[in-house]
Amino acid sequence: xxxxxxxxxxxxxxxxxxxxxxxxxxxxxxxxxxxxxxxxxxxxxxxxxxxxxxxxxxxxxxxxxxxxxxxxxxxxxxxxxxxxxxxxxxxxxxxxxxxxxxxxxxxxxxxxxxxxxxxxxxxxxxxxxxxxxxxxxxxxxxxxxxxxxxxxxxxxxxxxxxxxxxxxxxxxxxxxxxxxxxxxxxxxxxxxxxxxxxxxxxxxxxxxxxxxxxxxxxxxxxxxxxxxxxxxxxxxxxxxxxxxxxxxxxxxxxxxxxxxxxxxxxxxxxxxxxxxxxxxxxxxxxxxxxxxxxxxxxxxxxxxxxxxxxxxxxxxxxxxxxxxxxxxxxxxxxxxxxxxxxxxxxxxxxxxxxxxxxxxxxxxxxxxxxxxxxxxxxxxxxxxx
Numbered sequence: 001x002x003x004x005x006x007x008x009x010x011x012x013x014x015x016x017x018x019x020x021x022x023x024x025x026x027x028x029x030x031x032x033x034x035x036x037x038x039x040x041x042x043x044x045x046x047x048x049x050x051x052x053x054x055x056x057x058x059x060x061x062x063x064x065x066x067x068x069x070x071x072x073x074x075x076x077x078x079x080x081x082x083x084x085x086x087x088x089x090x091x092x093x094x095x096x097x098x099x100x101x102x103x104x105x106x107x108x109x110x111x112x113x114x115x116x117x118x119x120x121x122x123x124x125x126x127x128x129x130x131x132x133x134x135x136x137x138x139x140x141x142x143x144x145x146x147x148x149x150x151x152x153x154x155x156x157x158x159x160x161x162x163x164x165x166x167x168x169x170x171x172x173x174x175x176x177x178x179x180x181x182x183x184x185x186x187x188x189x190x191x192x193x194x195x196x197x198x199x200x201x202x203x204x205x206x207x208x209x210x211x212x213x214x215x216x217x218x219x220x221x222x223x224x225x226x227x228x229x230x231x232x233x234x235x236x237x238x239x240x241x242x243x244x245x246x247x248x249x250x251x252x253x254x255x256x257x258x259x260x261x262x263x264x265x266x267x268x269x270x271x272x273x274x275x276x277x278x279x280x281x282x283x284x285x286x287x288x289x290x291x292x293x294x295x296x297x298x299x300x301x302x303x304x305x306x307x308x309x310x311x312x313x314x315x316x317x318x319x320x321x322x323x324x325x326x327x328x329x330x331x332x333x334x335x336x337x338x339x340x341x342x343x344x345x346x347x348x349x350x351x352x353x354x355x356x357x358x359x360x361x362x363x364x365x366x367x368x369x370x371x372x373x374x375x376x377x378x379x380x381x382x383x384x385x
Contacts, residue, residue: 037231
């Protein structure tokens with residue numbers, strides 16, 4: 001049986017990216033590999049929509065989050081941190097670990113922080129740096145990053161964004177929205193294995209690094225910035241992953257960012273419509289296009305349903321985290337997914353729910369998804385003019 005991932009990370013790796021990573025291993029201090037790094041940096045800037053440098057770390061997304069904390073905040077500094085789920089909570093944990101004075105803005109799980117709440121939090125705390133999660137993977141909730149960025153600009157605050165599951169799935173205008181630091185990860189919409197993370201750094205963000213007395217070594221972003229334009233890294237990078245990253249960025253840009261964003265929206269709309277047809281209640285009030293989170297039906301174990309989907313169909317769904325552990329199902333649809341994938345996962349979930357006694361009308365989920373999936377025909381295909 002073919003096994004398939006429908007999790008919000010890691011996501012399936014297309015064959016062309018796998019082949020790029022399987023190329024003979026070059027040495028990272030050669031001019032040839034440095035040219036690869038220069039090309040990849042330029043491609044990342046295009047995906048990020050910014051002329052500012054984008055640093056690549058051989059670390060998971062949490063490593064990049066830690067790098068943002070130790071480089072962009074100073075000991076004892078007052079900071080505002082938005083906590084609306086497991087990964088928002090991680091910002092607060094990291095900031096407290098390094099002794100920052102954290103004003104935590106608590107948001108109910110499933111809700112999205114509003115620009116007004118960020119404005120009030122900044123005004124109340126006096127903080128001039130904000131840490132926010134764009135797409136909260138644990139709840140599938142999305143915040144209005146564009147409007148929040150307007151608030152931080154008006155109050156002269158630097159905005160640091162965990163965009164690990166939104167970058168490549170949602171419109172994200174790093175330069176236009178004046179985002180100080182945007183963090184991405186390889187195992188999400190970049191369609192790669194885990195192991196790389198990325199940080200864009202605006203001029204204001206870079207100014208915060210200089211003179212920062214926080215001890216750091218591997219995660220010293222000034223070291224990384226010194227060689228980023230020349231394709232040099234301060235330490236041995238994850239070479240094979242970087243070969244894959246070049247091909248990943250090329251693939252995204254060949255499809256076109258606008259087309260990639262629209263494809264994610266239509267696939268997410270289809271999954272949500274199918275879930276509604278199965279009478280599954282969504283967790284998020286403002287859902288992300290990267291992942292759909294739904295509560296298991298009353299009297300039904302979410303983990304038992306996930307196990308059934310895996311055992312019978314070879315499809316891996318994600319479960320809940322934190323306070324939602326064992327209560328919800330999460331269906332990932334970011335990265336290299338298409339209409340056939342959505343139909344497959346909806347059919348499998350429908351069968352598993354039926355097996356566990358939840359009354360579902362056979363074919364209702366796929367029928368509900370059909371309208372959104374039909375619109376995919378109008379989305380430009382990869383390589384099309």
